[in-house]
Amino acid sequence: MxxxxxxxxxxxxxxxxxxxxxxxxxxxxxxxxxxxxxxxxxxxxxxxxxxxxxxxxxxxxxxxxxxxxVDFRISLLAVEGNFKLVKVNHRDFLGSILGLGIKRELIGDLIVTEEGCQVAATEEVVAYLRANLTKVHKVKVEVREITPAELTLPDLKVKEINTTVASLRLDAIAAAGFGTSRSRIAREILSEKLSINWQSCSDVAAQLKAGDILSMRGRGRVEVAEVKGNTKSGRIGIVLKRYL
The missing domain is CATH 3.30.1370.160 (Ribosomal Protein S8; Chain: A, domain 1)
Known part of the structure; x- marks a missing residue:
């Protein structure tokens, strides 16, 4: 790259x-x-x-x-269909798009809406998508270009977590941020389901710092917002922000 x-x-x-x-x-x-x-x-x-x-x-x-x-040559598309009786998610839409042979690097963010999905894409794939993306999870869809004013911006919910951890190890902070046990989060890390700053990591003992962002498939993101320092008991006070 x-x-x-x-x-x-x-x-x-x-x-x-x-x-x-x-x-x-x-x-x-x-x-x-x-x-x-x-x-x-x-x-x-x-x-x-x-x-x-x-x-x-x-x-x-x-x-x-x-x-x-500078023209960034980005087009915004709406992929729309009757999804009232069919539950679909980000992965379903992305899978349908990549299944057409389009490289991931030509597609930006996908925002799932009630009507379907809105997609940022490079200009050169717009015509191909409009002509060939006809179904998502067996639901017929239509693809049309939209303006920035029509974009439904993602509404992220942020939960602030003030807690203490024994160390700044990945497994300790991830367990606190995602609300699970260290043993369970360790299995997820070893399976490479968790990323640090969008880079896959399988090291449970990786050291984190303020500003690092953890992401896990299907569980959202956790930001290490602040490292406060040691408490009287010897633990480390931290502030986490979980984006749901």
């Missing part, structure tokens, strides 16, 4: 025109940004179709250009 980005950097510097990457999650976007920050005469910006998007495209452009001049 970074090699492709470096190729794009060379093209930007030679041709003096913006280049847009595919969609990437926050972890991989962070790798891209950390590399671009060290290259002179370049500027960059990220966008995923709406301000709070998790998966974003990175625009790479000459430093003399303004971000407002």
């Amino acid at each position: 970074l090699a492709k980005v470096l190729d794009s950097v060379e093209r930007v510097l030679k041709q003096h025109c913006p280049i847009i990457t595919n969609f990437y999650d926050p972890y991989h976007t962070g790798l891209i940004i950390s590399m671009l920050e060290r290259i002179p005469d370049l500027d960059f910006a990220t966008f995923g179709g709406y301000d709070a998007a998790e998966r974003v495209r990175t625009a790479i452009f000459p430093s003399y250009l303004d971000e407002s001049e």
Whole structure:
């Protein structure tokens, strides 16, 4: 991925025109940004179709250009059908899209709604999706382009957890954040079902710090919002934010 980005950097510097990457999650976007920050005469910006998007495209452009001049070439789509009697989720919609042979990097966030799902995608796959995405979980669907004003922004519920842990190990903090036992969360970690900053981790003893984000399939996300320090009993006070 970074090699492709470096190729794009060379093209930007030679041709003096913006280049847009595919969609990437926050972890991989962070790798891209950390590399671009060290290259002179370049500027960059990220966008995923709406301000709070998790998966974003990175625009790479000459430093003399303004971000407002850059087109991220993102289309917003609504995938709609009669889902009143059929329970579907994010995985069902994503599976149907990828089942058409579309690469994950060409698709941004998916927002599940009562009518179906709203999707951020690169412009080049829009026509293909509209023509070929006809069913999701055996329910007939129609795909249409929508404006940013029609987007249903995800309503995340945030639960703040003030607690103490014996250490800043992954298993200890994840157990407190997801509300389960350390032995059970350890099994989930060893099965690589839990990620730190969107990177899969199977090390139960991995050390965490403030700002780290844990995500687990089907369980949402937990942010290590604050590490307060040791209590009188020798435990460590922390503040967690769980996004449901």
